Amino acid sequence: MIDIDIARRLRDAGLDWAPADGDLFVIDNEQLREEPFMLSTMVIETGRGRAGEAVFRFNGTTEWALDSVEQHEAVWIPREDQLRAALGEAFGALRREDDGGFVVELRDAARSRATEEAEAAAEAGDAASVGEAPVREVPAPEAEDALAGALLIHLTR
Incomplete structure (x- = not known):
């Protein structure tokens, strides 16, 4: 689970969250930030x-005195598969290193599309220079952390 x-x-x-069954989240306050919940x-x-705002309703939690929280009070903790999906074309690969850590290869998605178009043009006989899309490596001790770091870079570039 990412931090x-x-x-x-x-x-x-800018990572959007459409809450769905199986999603993990935490309530963003001092008392509950270390307690993950699953939808x-x-x-x-x-x-x-x-008022029409999105809320999470807690069923059978009278012992916590917690009936519901508004979505903006929660922080989504995306899973590995959700992080990969959010990276889309920018995801190159995830590999395990000899030291046990992980590295995500983050591709420049716009450059990747341009490379694919140049390759298609070259196959069609058009003169075009074909180059590799630049790759940035994002290391971390856990796969989820490497993917989250890569996604953060991708969203902020």
């Missing part, structure tokens, strides 16, 4: 508050 501070930076950089129609479901 809440990185998740908050991803949100602030599930059995326990925590999405809904709308009185």
Whole structure:
């Protein structure tokens, strides 16, 4: 699970969240920021508050005295598959290093499309220079952290 501070930076950089079953989130306050919750129609479901804002309703949590929280009070903690999907064409590869850490190869997505177009033109007989899209490597101790770091770079460039 990625750190809440990185998740908050991803949100602030523009990562959108459409809450769905299985999503992890934390409530962004001192008392609950270390307690991850998972959306599930059995326990925590999405809904709308009185003013139409998105809320998460906690079912069967009378012992916590927690009925619901507004979505803006929560920070989504994306999973590895969600981080990969958010990277889209910018995701090059994820590899494990000899030291046990991980590296994400982050491609310049715009440059990758230009390279593909140049390759297609070259195959069609048009003179074009074909080059490799630049790759940036993002290392981290865990795969999720490397993917989150790569996504943060991708969203802020």
